Structure formats: structure tokens, C-alpha cells
Amino acid sequence: MSRLVLVSNRVPDVKERVQSAGGLVVGLGEAVRDTEGLWFGWSGQHRENAVSSDVQIEQLHRVTFATVDLTTDQHTRFYENFANGTLWPLCHYRLEMIRYRREDYESYREVNTLFARKLAPLLQEDDVIWVHDYHLMTLGAELRALGVRNRIGYFLHIPLPPWSVTRVLPCAAELLRDLTQYDLIGVQTEEDRENFNSCFSAIGLFTRVEHFPIGIAPEEFREEARRNVDAPEVVRLMDSLRGRKLVIGVDRLDYSKGIPERIKGFEKLIRRYPQHEAKVVMLQIAPVSRAGVSAYQHLRREVDELSGHVNATFGTFDWTPVRFLTQSVPRHVLAGFHRRADIALVTPLRDGMNLVAKEYVAAQDGDDPGVLILSSLAGAAPELKAALQVNPYDPDQIAEALHLALTMKKEVRKKRWRFLNVEVQRNTAARWAAEFLSVLKEVR
Ligand code: ADQ
Numbered sequence: 001m002s003r004l005v006l007v008s009n010r011v012p013d014v015k016e017r018v019q020s021a022g023g024l025v026v027g028l029g030e031a032v033r034d035t036e037g038l039w040f041g042w043s044g045q046h047r048e049n050a051v052s053s054d055v056q057i058e059q060l061h062r063v064t065f066a067t068v069d070l071t072t073d074q075h076t077r078f079y080e081n082f083a084n085g086t087l088w089p090l091c092h093y094r095l096e097m098i099r100y101r102r103e104d105y106e107s108y109r110e111v112n113t114l115f116a117r118k119l120a121p122l123l124q125e126d127d128v129i130w131v132h133d134y135h136l137m138t139l140g141a142e143l144r145a146l147g148v149r150n151r152i153g154y155f156l157h158i159p160l161p162p163w164s165v166t167r168v169l170p171c172a173a174e175l176l177r178d179l180t181q182y183d184l185i186g187v188q189t190e191e192d193r194e195n196f197n198s199c200f201s202a203i204g205l206f207t208r209v210e211h212f213p214i215g216i217a218p219e220e221f222r223e224e225a226r227r228n229v230d231a232p233e234v235v236r237l238m239d240s241l242r243g244r245k246l247v248i249g250v251d252r253l254d255y256s257k258g259i260p261e262r263i264k265g266f267e268k269l270i271r272r273y274p275q276h277e278a279k280v281v282m283l284q285i286a287p288v289s290r291a292g293v294s295a296y297q298h299l300r301r302e303v304d305e306l307s308g309h310v311n312a313t314f315g316t317f318d319w320t321p322v323r324f325l326t327q328s329v330p331r332h333v334l335a336g337f338h339r340r341a342d343i344a345l346v347t348p349l350r351d352g353m354n355l356v357a358k359e360y361v362a363a364q365d366g367d368d369p370g371v372l373i374l375s376s377l378a379g380a381a382p383e384l385k386a387a388l389q390v391n392p393y394d395p396d397q398i399a400e401a402l403h404l405a406l407t408m409k410k411e412v413r414k415k416r417w418r419f420l421n422v423e424v425q426r427n428t429a430a431r432w433a434a435e436f437l438s439v440l441k442e443v444r
Pocket of ligand 1: 157359
């Protein structure tokens, strides 16, 4: 059986390798579970002369973890500036937020070259290579330039806009040309696939693009939620609510997640439907992410101000309408919170997939499930049609959906949840990985 080689910017750290972790790690972890694997990526460490540094190798069961360090300068230019300051806003249709500098793009290419040079000597003849995400668009082309003839697949976890938007990026055609060196490109949705094809046809090139919507490990998450429904933190949260309904939001603090619009929607709910005043609490958990990128610092201030404004306007001495947390919550506690929450507000302005929506569904008690309010612009929307779908830019729609969810009869909640749960159970992380790999092994 051929070995599977995974390449991603970040490799799971020692703790994540043994404990339950997020969707990508779970999905890829399952993909390498039954085969021998090599997982290659950035160590998370900085070193000044990284180009000459060695690859660090660690073995866990049948998986070898191979990592390299980056210099501080590469981290700034490649990771913060180009990957997260240029590609991320572009792919999330936020053109006004794009910061493009040729030096940053050059650093991006340099890091992809570095990855290729360090990875190539570790490869065996029949390895199947699977590269992940927007940090590594040019890695396949760099490996080919070094003579690597193995099958190489690529999965983009975030959306890709059509050519009319993508062409804004000065180096778009170069990146697309390099992407054609992959044997197969996987994306989350049919729309992303069409957009990729529109980009390739604009530059007169072609490569195979298919959509493979990513999932979670639903059984594991359900068990986690069941086990933790009375965990001490969950009990404390429930006690603090004093019988009020709970609306939960769980995201990385990212401008693609639509958190300000969501808080405005919650404010409109209270203004428009006074019957919910003091009867409902919104808990927004959003650990700070990419704090080195200025747009994220700005967002932090905006969410602080908005939640402060709602609390100052409507709060009473024993009711704080919005609780905004930037510290992260352990995964098992999050699972318990999800099970207890009456409503999940998952309203990204754009999202490749959004695994939080699927985790919320998996965590519910089927006899008394909560309601999922989902952005129609999340990659999960085509699968999760039974959610209450809203346009995330429109706080009025969010307010109406919240009112509908708060007043929804149990029978309707159960019926909607059953439809959602079928989708979440069917399309697991393991199936996602297996389907991608089976198509990759067939192409050429
Ligand atoms: P993300 O943008 O990180 O991922 P998402 O898919 O929602 O978004 O979350 C990934 C994981 O992180 C989930 O397992 C979630 O539980 C966890 N997580 C998120 N917020 C958390 C919090 N506040 N505390 C603790 N854990 C939290 C990218 C793309 C997505 C795509 C995934 C997978 O942006 O569109 O769905 O990759 O392909």
C-alpha cells in the first residue's frame, strides 16, 4: 500500500496528535490512520537561518511528523502579509482589505520552494502527496521542478471567487498556472468548482477540479457533547443564565465570520420583540486569531464596542445581554455548551465550509434539539438546507430568524434537526478524505 504524505502549513502539535482536535486534524488524522503516513509542515518555530536548518522528525505510531522552521521575516511576509493579508481577504471576497506587496508574494514563493526542497528528499516512489490550503498553492509546481513525479493532490479549504474577482490580484495568473501542476484540485462546494474553472479557462489552462465538502467526526462529537452536558463549566454557565435562553456563537475572531452583523441582529431582536428582553443571552466565544494582522486588531475593537453598546443600552443589574469571550474554551466544554444552547448563530459573510455548524448539529439531543441559524454564504449551506438560512449582511434577517427560532415548536425543531443530522452523519471527515484520495488515485 502506498504511503500518504500530507503537507499543510501547520502540523498538529504534540497535544493535538493524541487528543480530540478540530475538523482538519480529525479528517486528515483519519486519512492516515490505516496507512503509513508522513505529515510535513511548519514547526510553529522561528529561526534566523531557517534555510539551512534541518527537518525535525518525530514518529507517532505509523505517522512520521516532519517539520521545518521559518525565519521571523518569512513568517511576517509569507504567512501574515501574503497568505493572511492578501489571499485570505481575496478568497473571502473582501477586496477592500487586500494588501498586496510584491516582496510578500516573493516570500510566499520562497517558502513554498523551501518546503519543496526539504520535502523532496523524504519522498518515496509510490507516495501519494496531498497538499492543503491557500498557503501552499505553488508547492506542487516547485516539487515538479525538482523532478517529483508522484501523484499530487491539492485541497483549498476556503472559497475561491470567479475570475472577475480573482483577477484583481496581480499575480493571480501565475498562481493559477502553478496550481495546474497538481493532478487534482479539491474544493468545498460546487460554486467554488465553477469559479476555479472560470479562472482556468480565462488563462487558457486546465486541471481537474472536484468538490468534496468536508465534514466532522459526528459520532465522536456527539459523545463528547453527551459526556459533558453536566461538566462543571457547563453547569456554571447554565446556573448563570437563570433560566434564560442561550444563543451561542463560536468562531475564530475573524472578519469573515460576520460577528459584528450578528451582534447587530441580536440588538434588533431585542428592540423589535420586547418579549425577549431579559429572557435570552448571547454568548459569543471568539478567541483572538492572527493578532499580527491589523484588520484583526480593528475587528477586536469593533466587537468590543458593539457588545459594550448593547449591554450598556439594554443590560440591567442582573442581565448582560451579550457575553463576548476572547479566551479559548476547551473542546469538550464547547461540546457541552453546544448541547445546552437553544440556538447557534453561524453567520459568516463567507466561509469555505464552517465546521461549527456541523458540530452544533451533532451535539444536539434529538428529543429536544436547538435551532441552527446559518448563513446562506457558508459552504455548509447547500448541505444544511433545513437550517434557518439568512443573508449574513442583513441584521434584520438575523433578528427575524432569532425570533422564529426562539418561538419554534418542539416538533418543528425536531423535524428540522433530523434533516440536518442526516447530512452531518453522512458526510464525515473520514469520508471526505477517502473520497478525495480515491479520485486522486484514479486521475492521470
Ligand atoms: P476555520 O475558518 O477555522 O477553518 P471552522 O470550519 O468553522 O473555521 O472551524 C474549524 C474548527 O475550529 C472547528 O472544529 C471549531 O470547533 C474550532 N473552533 C472554531 N472556533 C472556536 C473557538 N472559539 N473555540 C474553540 N474551537 C473553535 C477553515 C475554513 C473553513 C473550513 C475549515 C475546514 O475557513 O471554511 O470549514 O477550514 O476545511
